[in-house]
Amino acid sequence: MAGGIPRTARAAGDAKSRRGIEEPAWMRRVLIGLAVAFVGVFLLVPLANVFAQAMAKGWPAYQKSLGHPDTLASVRLTLLVSACCVPLNLVFGVIAAWAVAKFQFRGKALLITLIDLPFSVSPVVSGLIYVVMFGAQGVLGPWLDARDIQIIFAMPGIVLATLFVTFPFVARELIPLMEAQGSDAEQAALTLGASGWQTFRHVTLPSVKWGLLYGVILCNARAMGEFGAVSVVSGHISGVTETLPLRIEKLHQEYQAVGAFSAASLLAILALVTLGLKTWLERRQAIEHARGQNDSPSLP
Amino acid sequence: MSIELRQVSKRFGDMAAVEDVSLTVGDGELVALLGPSGGGKTTVLRMIAGLEVPTSGDLLVRGERVNDVPVQRRNIGFVFQSYALFKTMSVFDNIAFGLKIRKTPKAEIEARVGELLRLFGLEGLGRRLPHQLSGGQRQRVAIARALAPRPSVLLLDEPFGAVDAKIRQELREWLVRLHRELHVTTLFVTHDQEEAMEVSDRIVIFSRGRLEQVGSPREVYERPRNEFVARFIGVLNVLELTVRQGVARLNELAFPAHGVPEGGTLRVGFRPYAVQVSADPAEHPLRAVIRQVYFLGVQMRLELETPSGLVLRTRISKDEFLRRGLEQGIPVSFQIREYRVLSTGSDGLAPEVSTVHTASHWAEGI
Numbered sequence: 001m002a003g004g005i006p007r008t009a010r011a012a013g014d015a016k017s018r019r020g021i022e023e024p025a026w027m028r029r030v031l032i033g034l035a036v037a038f039v040g041v042f043l044l045v046p047l048a049n050v051f052a053q054a055m056a057k058g059w060p061a062y063q064k065s066l067g068h069p070d071t072l073a074s075v076r077l078t079l080l081v082s083a084c085c086v087p088l089n090l091v092f093g094v095i096a097a098w099a100v101a102k103f104q105f106r107g108k109a110l111l112i113t114l115i116d117l118p119f120s121v122s123p124v125v126s127g128l129i130y131v132v133m134f135g136a137q138g139v140l141g142p143w144l145d146a147r148d149i150q151i152i153f154a155m156p157g158i159v160l161a162t163l164f165v166t167f168p169f170v171a172r173e174l175i176p177l178m179e180a181q182g183s184d185a186e187q188a189a190l191t192l193g194a195s196g197w198q199t200f201r202h203v204t205l206p207s208v209k210w211g212l213l214y215g216v217i218l219c220n221a222r223a224m225g226e227f228g229a230v231s232v233v234s235g236h237i238s239g240v241t242e243t244l245p246l247r248i249e250k251l252h253q254e255y256q257a258v259g260a261f262s263a264a265s266l267l268a269i270l271a272l273v274t275l276g277l278k279t280w281l282e283r284r285q286a287i288e289h290a291r292g293q294n295d296s297p298s299l300p
Numbered sequence: 301m302s303i304e305l306r307q308v309s310k311r312f313g314d315m316a317a318v319e320d321v322s323l324t325v326g327d328g329e330l331v332a333l334l335g336p337s338g339g340g341k342t343t344v345l346r347m348i349a350g351l352e353v354p355t356s357g358d359l360l361v362r363g364e365r366v367n368d369v370p371v372q373r374r375n376i377g378f379v380f381q382s383y384a385l386f387k388t389m390s391v392f393d394n395i396a397f398g399l400k401i402r403k404t405p406k407a408e409i410e411a412r413v414g415e416l417l418r419l420f421g422l423e424g425l426g427r428r429l430p431h432q433l434s435g436g437q438r439q440r441v442a443i444a445r446a447l448a449p450r451p452s453v454l455l456l457d458e459p460f461g462a463v464d465a466k467i468r469q470e471l472r473e474w475l476v477r478l479h480r481e482l483h484v485t486t487l488f489v490t491h492d493q494e495e496a497m498e499v500s501d502r503i504v505i506f507s508r509g510r511l512e513q514v515g516s517p518r519e520v521y522e523r524p525r526n527e528f529v530a531r532f533i534g535v536l537n538v539l540e541l542t543v544r545q546g547v548a549r550l551n552e553l554a555f556p557a558h559g560v561p562e563g564g565t566l567r568v569g570f571r572p573y574a575v576q577v578s579a580d581p582a583e584h585p586l587r588a589v590i591r592q593v594y595f596l597g598v599q600m601r602l603e604l605e606t607p608s609g610l611v612l613r614t615r616i617s618k619d620e621f622l623r624r625g626l627e628q629g630i631p632v633s634f635q636i637r638e639y640r641v642l643s644t645g646s647d648g649l650a651p652e653v654s655t656v657h658t659a660s661h662w663a664e665g666i
Binding site for chain 1: 349350351371372373374375376377378380382384385386387388389397398401402445446449
């Protein structure tokens with residue numbers, strides 16, 4: 001009996017002391033209930049419905065619709081596009097974050113704003129920009145045409161549009177992290193004789209790796225799921241320029257419910273995996289932040 | 301000569317961080333760069349390391365101009381105020397970093413790091429990560445890491461700033477011992493005059509980017525070149541007196557005019573220990589009341605208040621305080637045994653600061 005105070009008396013005292021600071025119990029229950037109901041109706045039910053519809057005609061039908069050559073082609077294209085975009089954005093994000101966090105220069109605020117631009121521009125508009133640039137009637141259209149280079153209605157256009165909409169993810173994740181860490185450790189490495197690259201490789205990169213991974217996962221999820229921008233530049237040629245989201249849209253338009261929902265279930269699984277990884281990484285970062293350090297030694 | 305600065309200046313935009321500083325540091329010296337924050341001392345340290353480039357002037361290390369030598373090739377050990385340990389690396393890897401970068405053979409690295417771990421009392425901690433160490437241990441790792449590649453010079457930025465008072469004392473003694481054993485030329489930055497006095501062979505005093513004085517701790521304490529140094533090193537009572545009828549006066553205090561014309565201003569300063577206090581009202585010519593007593597351990601700090609309201613700071617040993625029967629609130633007599641003239645005009649010039657004037661023969665005339 002800690003402190004000799006009876007448990008009930010202490011609990012009553014606690015409740016009393018909280019009165020006026022916290023809401024009454026019924027209101028707490030109503031608010032929590034509303035939040036849960038909202039999430040359930042608008043998120044969980046539709047998600048469950050995706051899988052239910054996909055399986056509506058049984059497992060064989062699900063397998064068969066996923067095995068359709070055009071659907072397989074769209075999965076391949078989607079993987080290929082994100083395999084191009086994620087590494088490029090990784091490199092760009094690291095360079096941009098490094099520039100913003102470590103240097104003082106004129107126009108830095110403008111650069112940060114520009115990095116955020118894809119978040120505020122409608123994806124359709126960003127797709128149209130590329131059509132206007134590289135399309136047959138576009139600024140560079142005739143020049144490209146003369147050299148037989150096709151960008152719009154082909155894979156390069158899809159990659160460009162996806163790059164545009166995904167490029168803030170890595171940079172946005174790294175900038176605050178690098179700014180918070182400062183540059184003392186990098187400078188210490190320089191005084192110890194390390195070159196710029198060695199410093200980056202052995203000091204900077206290990207200390208931001210979790211944040212970097214987090215950015216990459218979000219970037220990847222968006223790259224695979226992008227619809228609007230890709231839709232404008234792709235041309236929707238089945239089996240050639242159709243990414244998974246476009247394929248889903250087309251199957252849906254053609255009233256092929258099982259086919260559409262089977263393909264959609266792939267994207268839903270991707271979303272769930274992303275969510276799981278994201279939660280794990282956030283927990284990981286929180287632990288390291290609490291320690292004020294990152295661990296895992298890295299040898300030069 | 302290990303390090304030499306020739307009229308070095310550093311400007312950040314319009315702001316002059318360091319102005320026209322010339323300084324030489326001999327081989328194996330332990331030198332403190334002392335001054336209030338924003339005085340330019342860290343900038344000097346960073347320029348020597350190569351982390352900042354001087355705007356003008358020459359920087360020489362072992363007789364060679366290094367202004368354009370990149371930081372990696374200066375072979376200077378730098379210990380950051382934050383320690384800046386590589387948090388993803390073990391203690392061993394932190395210390396070994398400079399050696400690995402230099403492609404030192406593995407066996408040699410292990411021998412050198414092992415030697416440093418022993419020397420720094422870090423045995424058994426080689427596999428720990430920085431966040432698993434105490435503040436004092438982290439600092440020792442930071443110094444060991446800087447020393448591992450055998451730098452020609454060791455630079456420390458506020459080495460004792462981030463640890464608490466008790467550990468600070470131990471670290472000071474440890475740094476002195478380390479320096480005696482390794483004999484590497486060492487410069488450290490501090491804003492704590494006591495620390496600078498205790499640890500270093502020589503003190504370089506900075507204020508607002510300018511070098512005010514260079515000298516041994518004793519020299520700068522006993523022969524400060526100007527009022528700033530006199531006030532910064534130790535406690536100083538400063539009086540501003542006006543000359544009337546050939547005597548410089550402030551309330552009941554009077555000093556010789558030291559050539560200041562009638563109506564002119566004379567500034568004098570004196571250390572707390574230069575004031576003699578007695579409970580016997582007849583022993584000294586001046587009167588005061590002990591307004592406040594501060595107990596500092598072996599010493600006591602007293603605040604005297606004269607009948608006209610002047611407050612003077614004095615120091616006295618505890619033994620003497622008790623022997624003389626002093627107490628807070630009692631009336632006492634006192635005299636100022638010695639003082640310095642800080643300036644003989646309102647322009648703040650200080651031609652005679654370093655001359656100590658004995659006041660005893662004068663006191664009788666007051």
